[in-house]
Amino acid sequence: MATIKDVAKLAGVAVSTASCALNGDNKVKSSTRLKVLEAAKRLNYQKNGFAMDLKRSSTQTIAVILEGFSGPYFSELLKGVQDITSANRYSLIACSSHGDADSTAIRFLKEKRADGVIVMAYNISDELLLESTREGFPIILLNRHLRGDFIFNVTIDDVLGAKTATDYLIQAGHKEIAFISGPANSQASNHRYIGYKESLKANGLKEQPKWVLPGKFTRTSGYKATKTLILQGNLPTAVFYGNDEMAVGGLKAFEESGIKVPDDISIIGFDDIELAEFTNPPLTTIRQPKYEMGTLAAHLMFQALGGGIVTQDYNLPTELIERESCRTFGDQR
Amino acid sequence: MATIKDVAKLAGVAVSTASCALNGDNKVKSSTRLKVLEAAKRLNYQKNGFAMDLKRSSTQTIAVILEGFSGPYFSELLKGVQDITSANRYSLIACSSHGDADSTAIRFLKEKRADGVIVMAYNISDELLLESTREGFPIILLNRHLRGDFIFNVTIDDVLGAKTATDYLIQAGHKEIAFISGPANSQASNHRYIGYKESLKANGLKEQPKWVLPGKFTRTSGYKATKTLILQGNLPTAVFYGNDEMAVGGLKAFEESGIKVPDDISIIGFDDIELAEFTNPPLTTIRQPKYEMGTLAAHLMFQALGGGIVTQDYNLPTELIERESCRTFGDQR
């Protein structure tokens, strides 16, 4: 594993000269540079990036921590982040917090392997986050809220979005609306639940315990929750799924039971994942501005890195996307 | 930015003692350890991972380089890689080669920021790859073949897969079959084209230049290619898309033109992306064993890292997934 020292020796110059030559500092005669480059090639020399970072005490990279690489919309979000990141000539790396929340993610959070991190994962504890903050190391939280120095939050208005969804159902004549939640430790899920309840209340409807079921934001959990909904008999006329993935699972469960969407039951999701427009029927849902969240998060990152005063909380609006999984107005039982 | 030195000073011990205490070496009296830990907390001390890696000259992480984070089946593949990687107590980080093939990706390829790299991107040149190999730094290439020391290839049998697809169409009675290719620099695309031609030939059919159109493996390119296919009049009875993404684009183009799939035209894709079973009609396609490719790649990585002799080339089989986008046997014009 050749080092710069070996290169310098072989080229017959000092280490610093080699360094300059390798880095294109034009303080070095082109003849010597050539010698150095030649030697480097002969030795198959590769610089050690860590040593460089250590010296420069800046990594020029920002990390994003995801719950898993399979998340429903992480690709669009990452695209947003990536666009801004590369415009700032920074590197972007992604890692998953799945399984071992304590290993990979921690290395980025606590060991200065990045200049800042964007986290979009529920399974990283507030405590760990708080421990990891420090001057000059911004943490941007997505879809999650936590107060702290150098912590910035980009959320969407989950409660309003959920309210919009529920209102939409109610205005279409539904009075019996189930809600399938996400995992208990997800703020997004909790907020969506709140929005659901607020809408019910505002419309004089009562929440029915039998119609709120727990899910986990996964397709399978949506499928299962729907199955138990069906099994327990006495179906509502509509169900609001905490996210699209679960709605997709629900669609499958209904299909298997011969229950027609939207004729027999209306369903609405949340997120507007790519799949949503391809399901059968296409899924009505609440869109999250995923790409924009990504760019905003990255923007905040660089502002914070730049040392400016940065607003700590951003709450982005959602949008109702009407497709065909709900019975339309006037089309009431 | 507190360093271990600060901690040691505050605790009133030597740096090395602090190091031991922090790392749990039980060579240190618990009373001093406590002092050190206390000091570390007070100072909000975080170790610098790079310095550690530099010292230890091993990063315990492997990197995967993707063309972009938006690819259709990266998530499944990454899951495979991730599972093996974390079982080996390594970290996994992903980065994109999009745009600046020269920046982020290069940092991992050439600057020893990872112990090995898995690459799944066409826009990284063979040359760069070859330059980056060195003893103890394995590179695993996915869906791509390159011969070199410390380079391992995991491919699927693209030509056989393509042949299977085309044979399938021919056996269903089709004689006029178009092919939409991927980008010219994609080996996968080229192999699929070869398989297509072989099948044609084996079945006594002639390749028609007007029916092979270039695409880019993106949905949009599939849409456009299909549009020009339609525009040029004289439609074939079937089209084989180089991948599913393009087939999805094609589906849209056909729908817009009122051409019914599979009644008016049969289409088949390649990859079996998640979307494939949700399109309308569900897409018949050739499945790639994505998860398995991921696990295999990671396995090879660790074998190579372990210094054993490792087979350099693996070629995985594909599988025909029959759905509803092709007219079935006997159903000929």
Added chain:
DNA sequence: CTGTTAGCGCCTTCAT
């Protein structure tokens, strides 16, 4: 233009 020197933050013998 080139070489010497001194760290970056950490870990690891080797003495004490």
Added chain:
DNA sequence: ATGAAGGCGCTAACAG
């Protein structure tokens, strides 16, 4: 049990 010293590979003054 603890401390002093050297070095990982590189860069950045500062001299020559």
